[in-house]
Each structure stands twice: as C-alpha cells, then as structure tokens.
Amino acid sequence: MGRWEPDARDRLVRAALDLFDEQGYENTAVAQIAERAGLTKSTYFRHFRDKREVLFGGQDELLGLIVAGIEGAQAEPLGMVEAALVAMAVTFSEERRANGPRRLAVIAGNDELRERDALKMAGFARTMVDSMLRRGVAELDAQVAAELGILALRRGYAQWLEVGGDFAEVARRALEEVRAAAREC
Amino acid sequence: MGRWEPDARDRLVRAALDLFDEQGYENTAVAQIAERAGLTKSTYFRHFRDKREVLFGGQDELLGLIVAGIEGAQAEPLGMVEAALVAMAVTFSEERRANGPRRLAVIAGNDELRERDALKMAGFARTMVDSMLRRGVAELDAQVAAELGILALRRGYAQWLEVGGDFAEVARRALEEVRAAAREC
DNA sequence: GTCTATAGTACGATAGAC
DNA sequence: GTCTATCGTACTATAGAC
Numbered sequence A, B: 001m002g003r004w005e006p007d008a009r010d011r012l013v014r015a016a017l018d019l020f021d022e023q024g025y026e027n028t029a030v031a032q033i034a035e036r037a038g039l040t041k042s043t044y045f046r047h048f049r050d051k052r053e054v055l056f057g058g059q060d061e062l063l064g065l066i067v068a069g070i071e072g073a074q075a076e077p078l079g080m081v082e083a084a085l086v087a088m089a090v091t092f093s094e095e096r097r098a099n100g101p102r103r104l105a106v107i108a109g110n111d112e113l114r115e116r117d118a119l120k121m122a123g124f125a126r127t128m129v130d131s132m133l134r135r136g137v138a139e140l141d142a143q144v145a146a147e148l149g150i151l152a153l154r155r156g157y158a159q160w161l162e163v164g165g166d167f168a169e170v171a172r173r174a175l176e177e178v179r180a181a182a183r184e185c
Numbered sequence C: 001g002t003c004t005a006t007a008g009t010a011c012g013a014t015a016g017a018c
Numbered sequence D: 001g002t003c004t005a006t007c008g009t010a011c012t013a014t015a016g017a018c
Helices: A008-023 A029-038 A041-047 A059-071 A076-091 A093-108 A109-136 A138-164 A167-183 B008-023 B030-036 B041-047 B057-070 B077-091 B094-108 B111-133 B139-163 B165-185
Strands: none
Touching: A008 A029, A008 A041, A008 A093, A029 A109, A059 A076, A059 A109, A076 A109, A076 A138, A076 A167, A076 B057, A076 B077, A093 A109, A093 A138, A109 A138, A109 B111, A138 A167, A138 B139, A138 B165, A167 B165, B008 B030, B008 B041, B008 B094, B030 B041, B057 B111, B077 B111, B077 B139, B077 B165, B094 B111, B094 B139, B111 B139, B139 B165
16 A cells, blocks of 8 residues: 555554454554554554554544534533534544444453543543533533533434434434433432 | 561552652652562552552442442432442541542543543442442433432542541532532533 | 563562461 | 462563654
8 A cells, every 4th residue: 555545544443443353452453453554553653642542533523513512502501511412413424333333342342442431531521511611600510411411422322323313313312311310310 | 678568558559659749650660669669560560450550449349339338228319329429438538538639639640540530430330320220220310320429429529638527428418419400400 | 663661461489477 | 288478580562762
C-alpha cells in the first residue's frame, strides 16, 4: 500500500477490530495493527494516543456536539441533556452500527478497555455538567441530569445496535424512560 | 529493613502517596515505591495488580459490603442503595480521611488514575444493580437507583473529607438531596 | 526508524513463621 | 518438615524520546 493511501485512520480501526476479533486484544501488538493497515507503528501513534484509543475514536467531536447541543437547548436540565444526545446522533453512522457489537464484545472482555470506556462516559457527564453550569443550572441538578443522560446514552446505544434507525429517536425514548423511572424514586 | 517487617501493604501505600506528592505520579517508578517501603518490586506486585492499584485498595471489601447492605435492606430501590452506602461506612476511617485530599489531588492530575477511578465507580454501580436485580427490582429502576447512589457516594465523600464525622450520616444526607433533585426532573 | 525506560509477567530460590 | 511472604532475575511489550 502506498504512502499516501487515504483513510489511514479508518484502515487502522478496521485492522485493529479484525485482529482483536481474530486473536484477542492482549495478543495483538500495535505494530501488528499498523502492519495490517499498511502503515508503521509511528503512524499509528500519530493517529491514536495508545493501543486502546483505536476503539474509542471521535471523542473530541462528541464533546463538541454535547456543548453545542446544550448551549442551544431550552432552559430545563433534562431538556438540555436531550439536546446533547440528539446532537450526538450525527456521528452514529451505519458503519459504526455494523462495528458496534464486535467493539462492545472486545471492550467487555478486557479491564483496560472497560476503564477507558468508563472514563469516556465520565468525560461526557462532566462536559454536560460544565455546559449546564454555564447555562445557570444548579450544580446538583446538573449532576443528576447528566448521570441520567449517560444512562440513557448507554441504554439507547444498546437498543440502537439492535434495532437501528435514527439514533436521535432511540435516545430520546431511552431518556424519557429513564426520566420516568427517576421521578418515582 | 528485615524481610518480615509487618504491614508491608500499608507501608507501600504510604510510600506511594509520599512519592506521588513529592515528585508526581508519572515521575515515580514502582521500584522506587517498593524501595522506600523497604521492599522490592516483586513484593509490590504481589500486593497490587499494577502501579495505580496502590491508590484504590480495598475495593473487594467494599463490593462485599454493598451486596450485604442491599440484601438486608427494605424492598425499595433507593432504600437498598442507602443501605449499601451505610454498610460501606465502616471502611471510612480517620486515617483514610487524613489521606483523602492528597489521594484525590493525585488522581485528579492524571488520566490513567481518573480512568481507574471511573471504573471503580462503575464497578460499584454494577454490583448495586446486580444485587437489586436479585431482590426483584426491575432493571431500569435498579440502574437509575444505582447511578443516583454513585452520585451521592461521590458527593458524600467530598463532604465527609471536609467536615468529617460519621460517613453513614453524611452519605444519607447526600442521597436524600440527590433523590429530591431526581424527583423533580 | 531506532532505542530507552519501565510497567508488568513468570518462576524458581530463600527466609522466616508455624 | 509445611506454608507463605519476600526476593532475584530474566523476560516481553508499550509509550514515547531522539
């Protein structure tokens, strides 16, 4: 493969998923991922911070969407969270859905990856809280709304992998379920 | 120091906190922690899975307390979570409170440690959910209650570090605040 | 693209408790 | 003697510096 073959990042993601699937995450070296993608280890580390990151790409974009969603939402905490989830929907493509189950399986089978996943979700929650604070929401209300939002995101993601369709719609329904449960706590 | 000096684990924890405080987490090697504790790297890894674990000890005990608390609680999700938090209180000693601020500062300054912290909290939540499912709570209700419980645990911990006293009381109040906020979502 | 530091593993040897 | 905590050493792989 040539030096300027396009989509280096995507090729790395696909190669990593394939290799993790074939031989397990622990038994796969970064150099091997790079090799299968027709690249070198150095190039890998130019695209991803570490070995795990290849499974968690696009987080910065999602954080930006969360901020934008909350900034443009109505003045009610869970309404802001809903706007954030809806804004995130643009990144939930068909290809992402196709890779989702394999990705989840790899993450579930490894502690390091579950750590990264937990931190990622905590980062989403923190960004939601910060954005809501800037909109004048009280800290406690913002924290509660954000945690419920993350729960809805998780549940919505799992459901979306199963049924497909528009992620925004699925997430909205998931959040409504979570809100109803929280109200009768 | 002799081979059988007592409290090896505690010595490692203290040495680690001191070194992380003096020179930062990244600039501290495991071998250095062991050396200051009068031990070797091998012994360190007999006590802790990895470099981070020295800041997160005692998790297994807490999981057991959560399970026991929920098993013996009344048949209402947030009541079960409250019982879990109260049961955890026995591990919140004065020494732990004394080390708390330094520990939090080290964790806040490092991504790897924040990952471990996030996974630890996710583990608590998962254990709460599983225990509640065994008590017949619906999955959604259990997940919501557990997330609210983890939020109360975080807020209660921060408050307990400030004001001290009985952790059970502080956590109970924190959970009541969180519940009130959730109900008017 | 090569090299270094170090996290983390594997395993046998050893020293003390019992 | 057994048991267990500790030690010593050799090893691999990752993160990152040069």
